[in-house]
Amino acid sequence: MSDCIFCKIVDGDIPSDKVYEDDRILCFRDLDPQAPVHVLMIPKKHISSCDDISDDDAELAGYMLSMVKKIAADLDLEKGYRVVVNNGEYGQQTVPHLHLHILGGRKMTWPPG
Numbered sequence: 572m573s574d575c576i577f578c579k580i581v582d583g584d585i586p587s588d589k590v591y592e593d594d595r596i597l598c599f600r601d602l603d604p605q606a607p608v609h610v611l612m613i614p615k616k617h618i619s620s621c622d623d624i625s626d627d628d629a630e631l632a633g634y635m636l637s638m639v640k641k642i643a644a645d646l647d648l649e650k651g652y653r654v655v656v657n658n659g660e661y662g663q664q665t666v667p668h669l670h671l672h673i674l675g676g677r678k679m680t681w682p683p684g
């Protein structure tokens with residue numbers, strides 16, 4: 572997707588503070604962190620949102636979740652963390668490229684706003 576911010580980050584056209592990368596996913600620090608640690612995990616493949624995860628993407632989506640614990644460990648989030656996926660208008664999704672927010676470094680509150 573040529574006009575997608577996160578695809579541009581994957582391609583290196585927009586710089587990012589990367590914390591992990593492999594052939595399928597990229598993790599980088601959020602530009603506007605909402606916690607002491609706030610990292611985004613994205614698939615390198617453009618998938619617009621949770622609603623757009625196809626059956627063919629199931630393995631990739633599972634891989635993303637399976638990698639969260641490694642990223643959390645790398646970021647010293649042993650006391651816990653939160654994983655958030657905003658979806659669509661009411662979910663307040665602002666970037667239409669699937670991403671997991673990984674937030675930590677402080678105790679989270681509940682319910683979310």
Ligand code: 5GP
Pocket residue numbers: 576585587588599600601602603604611656657663664665666667
């Ligand atoms: P959403 O609101 O879609 O769930 O989350 C999008 C996130 O992407 C926001 O937390 C926002 O701060 C972050 N973001 C938007 N543009 C950029 C960017 O160019 N670089 C980085 N590192 N984060 C971005």
Ligand code: ZN
Pocket residue numbers: 572575576577578579616617618667668
């Ligand atoms: Zn994209």
